Amino acid sequence: MNSARITGSLFTENFTSYLKNARVSFKATSVLFLIGFVISTIPVLHQAFSLTASDFFNFQLWRLLTSHFVETNFLVLGWSLFSLYQASALLEPIWGHIELLKLFGIVQLITPFIISCMAFICYILTRNVDFYYHTYVDGFAAANTAVLVAIKQFLPDTIVLTTPIGRLKNTNLPLCALFACLVLSVFRITRAVLPLQIVVGLEASWIYLRFYQFHPDENVHGDSSEHFAWHTLFPRRLQPAAKVTGKTLHRVCIALRLCAPVRHVDLNQMHAVNVVLTGLETRDVERRRQKALRDLNERLNRMRSSPTKAESENIPLMEEIGPDVTVTSSEISDFPESVTVIPATSEESSI
Numbered sequence: 383m384n385s386a387r388i389t390g391s392l393f394t395e396n397f398t399s400y401l402k403n404a405r406v407s408f409k410a411t412s413v414l415f416l417i418g419f420v421i422s423t424i425p426v427l428h429q430a431f432s433l434t435a436s437d438f439f440n441f442q443l444w445r446l447l448t449s450h451f452v453e454t455n456f457l458v459l460g461w462s463l464f465s466l467y468q469a470s471a472l473l474e475p476i477w478g479h480i481e482l483l484k485l486f487g488i489v490q491l492i493t494p495f496i497i498s499c500m501a502f503i504c505y506i507l508t509r510n511v512d513f514y515y516h517t518y519v520d521g522f523a524a525a526n527t528a529v530l531v532a533i534k535q536f537l538p539d540t541i542v543l544t545t546p547i548g549r550l551k552n553t554n555l556p557l558c559a560l561f562a563c564l565v566l567s568v569f570r571i572t573r574a575v576l577p578l579q580i581v582v583g584l585e586a587s588w589i590y591l592r593f594y595q596f597h598p599d600e601n602v603h604g605d606s607s608e609h610f611a612w613h614t615l616f617p618r619r620l621q622p623a624a625k626v627t628g629k630t631l632h633r634v635c636i637a638l639r640l641c642a643p644v645r646h647v648d649l650n651q652m653h654a655v656n657v658v659l660t661g662l663e664t665r666d667v668e669r670r671r672q673k674a675l676r677d678l679n680e681r682l683n684r685m686r687s688s689p690t691k692a693e694s695e696n697i698p699l700m701e702e703i704g705p706d707v708t709v710t711s712s713e714i715s716d717f718p719e720s721v722t723v724i725p726a727t728s729e730e731s732s733i
């Protein structure tokens with residue numbers, strides 16, 4: 383209880399100081415959330431700005447924008463404001479405004495699409511009209527979960543709360559949010575579709591951050607680090623089962639071409655390999671041959687400039703060599719000390 387009071391007081395102080403110096407985007411979005419909450423109290427306006435699966439398949443796509451700010455539950459509204467505060471304070475300074483909007487847009491658009499498809503399939507199989515016509519997919523719950531996943535990505539071991547049972551870290555927050563919403567939904571404190579929104583938002587945000595997010599400083603896509611694997615979202619006792627589930631989901635995503643296969647190479651298990659390049663010896667011989675011919679040409683040019691020295695050494699000049707004589711180098715690799723003048727035979731005279 384003492385740690386909870388300290389955490390609450392620190393959050394109140396930080397939140398108050400942040401509101402004074404907050405960015406315009408945070409203030410504007412907070413005002414939109416509050417306006418949407420007021421609108422939701424009026425049934426006619428709530429139906430006009432909310433989204434159901436039937437509205438989605440009737441191509442009333444403008445509801446995809448308005449439904450993000452419509453919220454009927456005060457607890458979820460408080461969670462949305464807190465998540466927006468965390469995103470503005472922690473994620474936006476590191477990612478930038480555009481990357482944060484991209485994460486929110488991807489999660490908030492994918493979540494109603496998947497839930498609408500599930501409602502349509504359920505309607506076809508069971509003729510259940512409640513899920514298709516009367517279940518509202520509103521609010522910012524999917525993006526709230528995406529913020530928790532993003533914080534878990536680069537601050538996984540930060541302790542949020544210390545309890546007698548154990549320590550609550552950032553890496554446990556996405557699953558704790560899902561469990562809390564499940565309990566609240568069972569007691570009908572929150573709407574029944576809220577846990578489904580959290581599950582879809584959790585999966586969509588993790589896939590995007592794991593495989594697709596571009597990091598310009600490293601020029602890579604995604605985050606293949608071990609601390610951000612799928613099973614790390616769960617407690618240690620559930621991680622063996624989560625690994626099996628994660629591998630299955632990964633194979634499904636690869637089959638659907640949603641992500642590329644990731645291969646990990648253990649550098650500690652690699653052995654030295656002797657690589658023999660067969661062309662190196664040939665290139666070395668050719669290089670020595672060219673060097674020998676170049677030295678030969680230089681020596682012949684020097685002798686041409688000093689004929690008396692050439693005559694004293696009894697070496698014929700190039701003009702004095704007849705057409706039936708071939709000049710070759712003996713042992714070019716050991717040149718250039720000797721040059722042998724060999725008369726050409728009848729078979730070699732055409733060369």
